[in-house]
Amino acid sequence: MQVGINLLCLSGFIEAQHLVRIRRLKALGYDGVEIPVLRGDVEHYTWLGRQLDEIGLRRCCTAVIPSPDASPVSSDPQIRQAGEKHLDWALDCAIALGAESLGGPLHAPIGHFTGSGPTESELSYGAEAHNRLATRAEANGIYISLEHLNRFETYFLNTMDQARAYVDRVDHPALRIMYDTFHANIEEQSQPRAIATLGKSMGVLHISENDRGIPGRGHIDFSQVFDAVRTTGFDGWVTLEAFGAGLPELAAATRVWRPLFPDFETLFAESLGFIRAGWQAAA
Template identity: 70%
Template sequence: MQVGINLLCLAGYITEAHLPQIRQLKALGYDGVEVPILSGDPAHYEWLAGELDAIGLRRTSTSVIPSPDANPLSADIAIRARGVAHLDWIMDCALALGSESIGGPFHAPIGHFTGSGPSPDEIRYGAEAHHAMAETAKANGITLSLEHLNRFETHFLNTMEQARAYVAAVDHSAFSIMYDTFHANIEEQKQPRAIELIAGHMGVLHISENDRGIPGRGHIDFPEIFKATRATGYDGWVTLEAFGGGLPEIAAATRVWRPLFPDYDTLFSESLAFIRGQWEAAA
């Protein structure tokens, strides 16, 4: 098991200004970071890769579909082409970063709804795009870890029953699911059962409390989640995802406008101790 942290707690675009806090993560004992790839170009992520190598941190990444005008699920062939081009851009940046896994909801625009669940055509278009993306991922020794979101953020992928079916539709060994405890807390009746449904197909485990703050301070039953995860044989990335106020670039997507942790020192140290302690206790 490797412990990571989603750097969206710091910013949506990581620059030199964030390196002191990233060095702090290494000093505390994090194995890696999950880098948001939301803007920029491969040259920037190649620079960041060098900095992270020097610090000694491995990395995964997270990305989204930015708007309905670049939706890989669209019935409009031109829009769908822009969506596929965006997936190619995500891949180029992730490869430059040296990302081990590409995660996040890179399936449909967040907050964009059709008035119903995913249509057969949307599933078909998505599966085609993600299968092609997985081919590139496999050729470069990395995996895709597609993230489900709750029903208030997307109509496309909400439950692990849907996720299992979508894994079968994509049908590629380099394609998996990023399981997020925050979204599952809304959508799943029992998280252990949801985790069992995608046994063997979990690419990243996102540890996110019910309020998006420090894990262990809310009501999510993490002991049962860690026990269920370990029972599947999973031994990959266990990544903290927490959000704070004051980051305009992500507030609109996460609906977080208030501080959810007292300071970064507390977030970093308490969360790491909690994750490692829960993982060991679940053995």
């Protein structure tokens, strides 16, 4: 198991000014970081990858579908083409970064709704796009960790029953699921049962408290989560996701407009200790 942290707690775009805090993560004992890929060019992520190599941190990354005008599940072929171009851009950045996984809700635009659940056509279009993406990712030593979101953020992929069926539909070994405890806390009746449903298709485990603050301070039973995940044999990235006071790129969808932790040092140190202790205590 490797412990990471999603750097959306710092910013939606990681630059030189953030390297001091990133070095602190290394000093505390994090194995790696999860870089948001929301904007920028390949050259920027090449630079950032070199910085992380010097610090000694491994990395994954996350991206989103930014707009209904670039959706890989759209019925409009031109919009689907724009969506696949965006997926290729995100993967290009992940490759330049030296990422092990490209994750996030790379299926439908966050906060965009059609008035119903995903149609058969949308599922088919998405599976085709994600199979192509996974094929290219695998050729570059990367796997895709597609993230489910709760029903208030997307209509496309909410539950582990849906995720399991979608993994089977895409049918590619490099297409996995990013399991997020915050979203599952809303959508699943039992997180252990949801994790068992997903089984060995977990790509990344996101540890996120019910308020998206410091894990262990809310009501999610992480001991059950860790027990269930370890039962599947998963031994990959266990990544903290906590959000800061304001994320301009995602605030409208995630509704995060207030501080969710007292300071970065408390977030970094307390969360790392909680995750390592919980994993060690799990069956």
